[in-house]
Amino acid sequence: MPTEAEWEFAARGGNLSRGYIYSGSDDFDQVAWHPSNSGGKSQEVGKKIPNELGIFDMSGNVWEWCSDWHALYTDSVRINPYVGTGSMKPVRGGSFGDDVTCSRVSYRGYAYPGSSNNFFGFRFCRKAP
Numbered sequence: 001m002p003t004e005a006e007w008e009f010a011a012r013g014g015n016l017s018r019g020y021i022y023s024g025s026d027d028f029d030q031v032a033w034h035p036s037n038s039g040g041k042s043q044e045v046g047k048k049i050p051n052e053l054g055i056f057d058m059s060g061n062v063w064e065w066c067s068d069w070h071a072l073y074t075d076s077v078r079i080n081p082y083v084g085t086g087s088m089k090p091v092r093g094g095s096f097g098d099d100v101t102c103s104r105v106s107y108r109g110y111a112y113p114g115s116s117n118n119f120f121g122f123r124f125c126r127k128a129p
Contacts, residue, residue: 001064001065001066001067001122001123001124001125002066002067002123002125003066003067003068003080004066004068004070004090004092004108005068005080006066006080006125007058007064007066007090007092007093007123008092008105008106010051010053010055010058010125011023011051011055011058011059011092011093011105012051012105013051013052013053014052014053016052016053017052018052020051020105021104021105021106022059022060022100022103022104022105023051023055023058023059023093023105024048024049024050024051024052024055024058024059025049028059028060028100028103030048030049031048031049031051031057031058031059031060032048032059032060032061032094032100032103033048033057033060033061033095033096034060034094034096034097034098034099034100034103035096035097035098035099038060038061038096038097040096040097041096041118042061042062042095042096042118042121043057043061043096045057045061048060057093058092058093058105058123059093059094059103059104059105060093060094060095060096060098060103061093061095061096061121062093062095062096062118062119062120062121063091063092063093063094063095063109063111063119063120063121064091064092064093064120064121064122064123065089065090065091065120065121065122066089066090066091066092067089068084068089068090069084069085069086069087069088069089069090070086070088070089070090070108070110071084071086087112088110088111088112088113089110089111089112089113090108090109090110091109091110091111091120092107092108092109094107094109095119095120096119097119098119
């Protein structure tokens with residue numbers, strides 16, 4: 001799984017970012033599954049438009065777990081990956097059950113490890129070749 005910093009870098013479109021509010025567009029409906037269009041369940045990945053890196057469904061569909069621990073942003077410099085300790089894990093991207101706010105690439109959610117429901121999912125990643 002990506003760290004929270006890796007997740008946000010990818011969701012924002014990496015070095016190709018156009019500064020969108022959601023991953024791939026400022027138009028929520030173009031990129032996200034939400035209560036008005038999901039039928040109350042997660043959807044197959046790839047049905048909406050991708051972001052600048054060609055990655056699908058980073059806004060809406062399911063909250064995605066991150067591998068590091070949730071911590072408040074501070075003015076201090078952090079090194080990725082942030083190891084630290086804590087009781088909550090970051091979840092990012094919003095879900096099919098959330099509104100526009102939770103699906104913004106800047107929105108930070110968190111949950112206890114081991115929490116499970118239909119709103120949570122995983123995004124696995126690997127180093128670029």
